Amino acid sequence: MSKKYRQWVKEYQDQAWTVARYILKDAQEAEDATQEAFVKLWDNRDNIDPDKIKPWLMRVTRNGCLDRLRRRKDNVQFDESHMAGEASGPMQDLAATETGAWLKRAIGGLKEPYRSLVVLRDVNQHSYEEVAGMLELNLAQVKTYLHRARKQLREQLSEVRP
C-alpha cells in the first residue's frame, strides 16, 4: 500500500466526508461518494501534483456528490433525519445549545454553490484560494458567493432569535 496514499487518507478523509455529508444529507450515500473520490485519487495518484492533492480531492468529492444529487429523483426534497443532533425546533434548540445542529441544517438548506462554499470555507476552514481551486471559480466569485451565503444564514439566524 502506498505510504503517500495512507497519509492522504489520514489527512483528508474527514474533510472529504464532511463535504459529502453536507451535500448529500445521507450518511450511507456520503460514505459511497467519499470512497469513490478516494478510489479516483488512488487511480490518479501518479498524475496529480502532490501540492494539489487536497483541492483535487475536494473537487472530485463535491462533483461526485453533485452527480449523485442529479441522479436522485427526489433531489428537491431531502431527508434531514440523518443529520446528527438535528434541531427540531430552531428557536428553542438554539437557546439549548443546539446551535450547531441548527446551523448544519441551515447550511444543508442552502443551494449550490453556496452550500459547498460555506462547508469548504467556514466548516473545513480552507483558504479562499484553496476554495477557488476546489470549485474552479475565481477569487472574486468565491467572495461574492460566500457573502451571499453568509447573508442568507444571518437572516435565518435573525429570524429564529427570541
Next chain:
Amino acid sequence: MNKYDEKWEEQINALLDGELSADGAELLKAEATDDRELARAIIEAYQLQQVMDTVKVERAPDSLRKRLRAIPAGQQPKPAFSFFQPRWAMALASIPLAIIAISLMQPETPTESEIAQARQEMAIAFAYLDKAGAITGREIESTVGQTMANAVTGSVNKAIQSQNLNSKEKKV
C-alpha cells in the same frame, strides 16, 4: 430584509475574515453609527460567526475509514448494505452502527459549563441586538462599539486595534 447599501456586505465579511484594512474598519464603524440596519447586520454577522465556530469538520465513521484503507487492495466502491438484504437484517446491522455513531459523537458534546456560557453569550448578543434596534444615531455607535468590544465577540474595535497594530508593524 436589510436596507443598508449592499456595498457594505463585502466589508462586513472582510472584517470577519480579518482582511479589512484599518481604514476600512473605521469607515465601516463610522457608517454603522448612522445606519441602524448596517449596525444590526454587523452584529448579526458576529453572531453567525459565533454559531459557525461551533460547527467542526466531522469525523469520518469507522466504516468509511475501513473502506478507504481497503482501496489499494483493489476493492471497488460498493454500498455497505445491499438492497437485497432483508429489512430486518439491515435494521439489526444498524444497531451497533448507531451505538458506535453515538459514542463517536460523545467527545463533541459540550460540557455543562460550555452550555451555560453559550446560553449566556447568546442571551447577551440578542439583548444587544434588541437594544440596537431600539435606539438610533449616537446611541447606536455606543451600542455597537461597546457590545462588540465587551460582549458579542472579539469586537470591531479589537479588530481595528489589531489591524492598526499590524499596519504599524508593517510600517516599522
